[in-house]
Amino acid sequence: MLILECPCCGVMADETELAPGGEAHLTRVGPEGSDADFESYLFDRKNPKGVHFERWRHAAGCGKWFHAARSTVTLEVFGTYPAQVTEPPKALLATIAKKVPGWEGWQ
Amino acid sequence: MRRYSAFAIAREALRYHQGWERAWASPDPKKRYDAIIVGAGGHGLATAFYLGKNHGITNVAVIEKGWLGGGNTGRNTTIIRSNYLQDPSAAIYEKSRSLYETMSQDLNMNVMFSPRGVIMLAQTEHEKRGYLRTAHANALQGVDTEFIGPEKVRQLVPIINIDGPRYPVLGGLWQPRGGTARHDAVAWGYARACSAMGMDIIQNCAVTGIETEGGKVKAVNTSKGRIETGKLALVVAGHSSELAEMAGFRLPIESVSLQALVSEPIKPCMDVVVMANTVHGYMSQSDKGEMVIGGGTDGFNNYTQRGSFHHIEETVRALVETFPMISRLKMLRQWGGIVDMTGDRSPILSKTPVGGIYVNCGWGTGGFKAIPGSGWAMAELVAKDAPGPLAADFGLERFREGRFIDESVAAGVAH
Numbered sequence: 001m002l003i004l005e006c007p008c009c010g011v012m013a014d015e016t017e018l019a020p021g022g023e024a025h026l027t028r029v030g031p032e033g034s035d036a037d038f039e040s041y042l043f044d045r046k047n048p049k050g051v052h053f054e055r056w057r058h059a060a061g062c063g064k065w066f067h068a069a070r071s072t073v074t075l076e077v078f079g080t081y082p083a084q085v086t087e088p089p090k091a092l093l094a095t096i097a098k099k100v101p102g103w104e105g106w107q
Numbered sequence: 108m109r110r111y112s113a114f115a116i117a118r119e120a121l122r123y124h125q126g127w128e129r130a131w132a133s134p135d136p137k138k139r140y141d142a143i144i145v146g147a148g149g150h151g152l153a154t155a156f157y158l159g160k161n162h163g164i165t166n167v168a169v170i171e172k173g174w175l176g177g178g179n180t181g182r183n184t185t186i187i188r189s190n191y192l193q194d195p196s197a198a199i200y201e202k203s204r205s206l207y208e209t210m211s212q213d214l215n216m217n218v219m220f221s222p223r224g225v226i227m228l229a230q231t232e233h234e235k236r237g238y239l240r241t242a243h244a245n246a247l248q249g250v251d252t253e254f255i256g257p258e259k260v261r262q263l264v265p266i267i268n269i270d271g272p273r274y275p276v277l278g279g280l281w282q283p284r285g286g287t288a289r290h291d292a293v294a295w296g297y298a299r300a301c302s303a304m305g306m307d308i309i310q311n312c313a314v315t316g317i318e319t320e321g322g323k324v325k326a327v328n329t330s331k332g333r334i335e336t337g338k339l340a341l342v343v344a345g346h347s348s349e350l351a352e353m354a355g356f357r358l359p360i361e362s363v364s365l366q367a368l369v370s371e372p373i374k375p376c377m378d379v380v381v382m383a384n385t386v387h388g389y390m391s392q393s394d395k396g397e398m399v400i401g402g403g404t405d406g407f408n409n410y411t412q413r414g415s416f417h418h419i420e421e422t423v424r425a426l427v428e429t430f431p432m433i434s435r436l437k438m439l440r441q442w443g444g445i446v447d448m449t450g451d452r453s454p455i456l457s458k459t460p461v462g463g464i465y466v467n468c469g470w471g472t473g474g475f476k477a478i479p480g481s482g483w484a485m486a487e488l489v490a491k492d493a494p495g496p497l498a499a500d501f502g503l504e505r506f507r508e509g510r511f512i513d514e515s516v517a518a519g520v521a522h
C-alpha cells in the first residue's frame with residue numbers, strides 16, 4: 001500500500017486517505033496561449049515509467065494539496081514537499097539522482 | 108499452415124499427436140520491413156493481420172518485448188459489447204463485435220466467442236435515465252440493445268439481489284449479442300494467421316529506441332538489433348508514453364493499474380455477463396466455472412502489474428451486495444494490467460508528429476472487445492497513411508480541437 005507523509009500536517013497517510021492529482025509542475029497557459037499550448041497543458045502528459053512528480057491531496061485528513069516524488073515502477077517514495085513551489089526542491093532532486101542511476105532529470 | 112479441424116483431431120489421435128506443427132514461426136529479425144508493429148497484443152496482431160488480409164502488405168514484423176498476448180490482452184475479463192453512447196464509438200465497437208462472430212472461422216482457431224448477452228444494471232434513477240438514452244442512441248446507430256425492467260433482469264440472472272437495501276435494481280441495458288471470448292486464443296489465432304501470411308512475430312525483443320530522419324521514421328533499435336522500416340505502428344497500450352518519448356512526442360495518456368480476480372470454479376449459476384457500474388463491479392462465469400470479477404482502476408500513475416488491495420476489497424464488497432450467494436466463494440487468483448487512459452475514455456488511432464509513425468492506444472479498460480475492429484481500422488490507417496471512416500474521429504487532433512468522444516459518462520466502470 002502506498003504511504004505518503006503529508007508535509008502540511010505531518011501525518012503518514014495511506015492511499016485510501018489521499019486523492020491523487022496527477023502530474024505536477026504544469027505551467028498554466030493564459031488566454032493568449034495557442035491551441036497547441038492549451039492542448040499540451042491540458043492533455044499531454046509525461047507519464048514516465050520511473051520517477052514521477054505528482055500532486056496529491058490529503059483528502060480524508062487536513063484537506064490540503066501537496067507534492068510527491070515517486071517511482072511508478074517500484075512505488076518507492078523519494079519524498080513529499082509543499083504545494084507552494086513551481087519546481088521540486090534541489091535536495092530532493094539530488095537524492096533521486098543518487099538513487100536512480102541514469103535518470104535524466106525532472107523536466 | 109495446416110488447418111485445424113475435426114478431421115485433423117481424428118488424424119492426430121491415430122498417430123499419437125505427432126503431427127501438430129508449431130502455430131507460428133519464431134524467426135530472427137530481417138534487416139528491413141515495409142511495416143513494423145510494436146506490441147504483440149491483440150491490437151498489434153490484428154493490425155498486422157488486416158494489413159495482410161485487406162491491404163496485401165505482408166513484409167511485416169510484429170515486435171514484442173515479452174511473450175505475445177502477455178500484456179492486457181491476456182489479463183482482461185473478456186467482456187465484448189458495443190452499447191456505447193457516441194456514434195464514432197458505436198461504429199468501431201459494433202464492427203468489432205460483428206467481426207468476433209466469425210473470428211473462429213476467419214482465423215481457423217476456436218476463440219470460444221460466446222454471445223451470451225451483457226446486462227448493465229441501472230441502480231439509481233440517474234443511471235436508469237442514462238441507459239434509456241443509450242438504448243435510444245443505439246437504436247439510431249443500428250446496435251441491438253434494449254432497456255429491460257427489473258422483472259426481466261431477475262429472469263435472466265436469478266442469483267441477483269434485485270431489492271438490495273442501498274441500490275435496488277431498477278432495470279438494465281441489455282445487449283443480447285454481447286458476451287465473452289477466450290483472450291489467449293484471440294492472440295494466438297491472429298499470430299498463427301499472420302505467421303502463415305509470411306509475417307515475422309519476434310518475441311522477447313524490446314524496442315529501445317526509434318530513429319527518425321527529416322521528420323520521418325527510419326528504424327527501430329531493439330534488444331535484437333537495428334531494424335529499418337518506412338512505417339511504424341506503436342500498439343503498446345500502457346507503454347505508449349514510453350514509445351512516444353522515444354520518438355520525441357507526448358501523448359494524452361496516463362497509465363494506471365487495473366485489476367481482476369477469479370474465484371474457485373463452481374457449478375453453472377449465471378449465463379450472462381453482469382456489470383454494476385454504480386457499485387463498481389462486474390462478473391461473469393467462465394466455461395470452467397470460475398466467477399470472473401473486475402472493478403475499477405487505481406487512481407495514480409503506475410507501471411506495476413499488481414494494483415492496490417483496497418480496490419479489490421471495494422469491488423468484492425459491491426458484488427457480494429449484488430450477488431449475496433458469492434459471499435463464501437474462495438478467490439483463486441488476482442492480477443493487474445497497465446491500462447492506457449485518455450481524458451475522454453476513448454481510444455486514439457492516429458498519425459503522429461513524426462511521418463510514418465502511427466499510434467493505436469488509449470483503449471484503457473475496455474479494448475479487448477475492440478481488437479478486430481481496431482486492427483481493421485488501424486491497418487487502413489497504416490496502409491494508406493490516412494484514416495478511413497472507422498478511425499477518422501479518433502485522431503490525436505481531437506484534443507486540440509475539443510472534439511472529444513466522451514464515453515466517460517456512458518460507462519462508469521472499467522471493462
Ligand SMILES: Cc1cc2nc3c(=O)[nH]c(=O)nc-3n(C[C@H](O)[C@H](O)[C@H](O)COP(=O)(O)OP(=O)(O)OC[C@H]3O[C@@H](n4cnc5c(N)ncnc54)[C@H](O)[C@@H]3O)c2cc1C
Binds near residue numbers: 148149150178315443
Ligand atoms: C484487469 C483487466 C480487465 C479488463 N477487462 C476488459 C474487458 O472485460 N473487456 C474489454 O473489452 N477490455 C478489457 N480490458 C482492456 C483490454 O485488456 C485492453 O484494452 C486490450 O487488451 C489492449 O490490447 P493491446 O493489444 O492494445 O495491449 P496489450 O495486450 O497490453 O499489448 C501491448 C504489448 O506491447 C508490448 N510492449 C510494450 N512495450 C514494448 C516495447 N518497448 N517493445 C516491444 N513490445 C512492447 C507489451 O509487452 C504487450 O504485450 C481489461 C484490462 C485489464 C487490465
Ligand SMILES: [Zn+2]
Binds near residue numbers: 009058062063
Ligand atoms: Zn495533511
